[in-house]
Amino acid sequence: MTLFNVYPLYDIEPVKAQGSYLWDKNGQEYLDLYGGHAVISVGHTHPYYVRKITQQLKNIGFYSNSVKIPSQEELADKLGKLSGLKDYSLFLVNSGAEANENALKLASFYNGRTKVIAFSKGFHGRTSAAVAVTDNPSIQAPINFAEHVQILPYNDVEALKKAVDNETCAIIVEGIQGVGGINVATDEFMKAIRKACDKTGAIFIHDSVQCGYGRSGKFFTFQHSGVKPDIITTAKGMGNGFPIGGVLISPKFEAKHGMLGTTFGGNHLACTAANAVLDIIKKEKLIQNAANIGDYFMENLKGFAGIKELRGQGLMIGIEFEKPVGPIRNTMLFEHKIFTGVAGTHTMRLLPSLAMTIKEADIFLGALKKVLSKV
Numbered sequence: 001m002t003l004f005n006v007y008p009l010y011d012i013e014p015v016k017a018q019g020s021y022l023w024d025k026n027g028q029e030y031l032d033l034y035g036g037h038a039v040i041s042v043g044h045t046h047p048y049y050v051r052k053i054t055q056q057l058k059n060i061g062f063y064s065n066s067v068k069i070p071s072q073e074e075l076a077d078k079l080g081k082l083s084g085l086k087d088y089s090l091f092l093v094n095s096g097a098e099a100n101e102n103a104l105k106l107a108s109f110y111n112g113r114t115k116v117i118a119f120s121k122g123f124h125g126r127t128s129a130a131v132a133v134t135d136n137p138s139i140q141a142p143i144n145f146a147e148h149v150q151i152l153p154y155n156d157v158e159a160l161k162k163a164v165d166n167e168t169c170a171i172i173v174e175g176i177q178g179v180g181g182i183n184v185a186t187d188e189f190m191k192a193i194r195k196a197c198d199k200t201g202a203i204f205i206h207d208s209v210q211c212g213y214g215r216s217g218k219f220f221t222f223q224h225s226g227v228k229p230d231i232i233t234t235a236k237g238m239g240n241g242f243p244i245g246g247v248l249i250s251p252k253f254e255a256k257h258g259m260l261g262t263t264f265g266g267n268h269l270a271c272t273a274a275n276a277v278l279d280i281i282k283k284e285k286l287i288q289n290a291a292n293i294g295d296y297f298m299e300n301l302k303g304f305a306g307i308k309e310l311r312g313q314g315l316m317i318g319i320e321f322e323k324p325v326g327p328i329r330n331t332m333l334f335e336h337k338i339f340t341g342v343a344g345t346h347t348m349r350l351l352p353s354l355a356m357t358i359k360e361a362d363i364f365l366g367a368l369k370k371v372l373s374k375v
C-alpha cells in the first residue's frame with residue numbers, strides 16, 4: 001500500500017525535538033517558528049508533559065465515554081479557571097474540524113435554524129458542516145452542500161448588520177484568521193457580532209482552534225474585545241501535539257444524553273496531555289510570555305526593508321512581504337535551518353511555541369534580515 005498523496009512534503013525527516021528545536025535524521029538542528037502549525041504550545045517534548053503522559057500510559061491508556069474519567073473533569077475545571085470561563089461546560093473531541101462540526105450542530109439544535117454566516121478567507125476544517133462554512137470551494141465536495149451558508153467580508157460591520165436576521169442559526173468567526181493570512185478581528189466587529197446574535201437569537205461561535213489557548217497573549221482573542229461568544233472551539237495548542245479538541249459551551253445550552261458523542265474524544269491520554277499543557281501554561285506564565293515575545297517581534301520587525309505589512313497578536317504573526325514569500329521561506333529553511341509557516345503567496349506565518357525566548361527570536365530576526373537583504 002502507498003500513501004494517498006495529498007501533502008506536498010519537504011525532504012526533511014525530524015526524529016527528535018525539544019523546546020523550540022527539531023533535529024532531523026542526519027543530526028541537523030532546526031529552529032521551529034511554525035510549531036507544527038500552531039500545535040506546539042508549551043514546547044516540544046516538555047519533560048513534565050512527557051512524564052505525565054508516560055505515567056498515564058502505564059496505568060490506563062483508553063476506555064470509552066461509558067465510564068468515569070476524572071481527568072475530563074480536571075481538564076474542564078482547569079480550563080474554566082485559566083480561561084476565565086468557569087460557567088461554561090466542555091465537550092471533548094479530537095480535532096478542530098470536529099469541534100466546529102459539533103458547535104454548528106449544537107447551534108442548530110438550540111434554535112432549530114439552518115442559515116449560517118461565515119467570513120471570506122475563513123477556515124474552519126474539512127468535515128461536512130465545517131467545510132461548508134469554510135470559504136474555499138476547492139475543498140468542498142458536492143456532498144458538503146453549502147446553500148445555507150452566506151459568506152460576508154471579514155471585519156465589515158455594515159454587511160454583518162444587513163445579513164443577520166431572525167432566520168440566522170449561527171455566525172462562525174475566527175478571532176484571528178490563520179489560513180486567511182493573519183487578519184485580526186476588530187473590537188467593533190466582535191461587538192457587532194455579539195449584538196446581532198443577541199438581537200436575533202443567532203449563536204455566536206468563536207473558532208479559537210488556531211488563535212486560542214494563549215497564542216494571542218490572552219487565553220482567547222475575544223478577551224481583547226471584551227465580548228463573550230456562546231460557543232468557543234479549540235484544538236491545536238490544547239494537547240501540544242496529542243490530538244484533542246474542545247467545544248466550550250455557554251450555560252444557555254442544556255445537555256441531553258446522546259445529543260453529542262465520540263469514541264475517542266476525552267480519552268485518558270488526551271486529557272492527561274491537555275491537563276499537563278494547562279499546568280505548564282500556568283506555571284511558566286506562557287500567556288504573558290506570548291504577549292511579550294510577540295511585542296518584541298513586532299517592535300523589531302518594524303524597521304525591516306521589504307515588509308509590506310505586519311499583522312497579528314502575541315505569537316500569531318503575519319509578515320506580508322513586498323516580494324513572494326516562497327523563496328524567502330525556502331532560504332530561511334534550507335540555509336538558516338528555520339521552519340516558518342505561510343499563508344497565500346506573500347505572507348509568512350509565525351506560530352512558534354508560547355515558550356519561545358528572546359534569544360530564539362533574535363536568531364530568527366537576524367536570519368530574516370540577511371535573507372531580505374539578498375532577495
Ligand SMILES: Cc1ncc(COP(=O)(O)O)c(C=O)c1O
Nearest residue numbers: 095096097123124125178209210
Ligand atoms: C481556525 C481553524 N479552525 C479549524 C481548523 C481545523 O482543525 P483540524 O485540522 O484539527 O481539523 C483549523 C486548522 O488549521 C483552523 O486553523
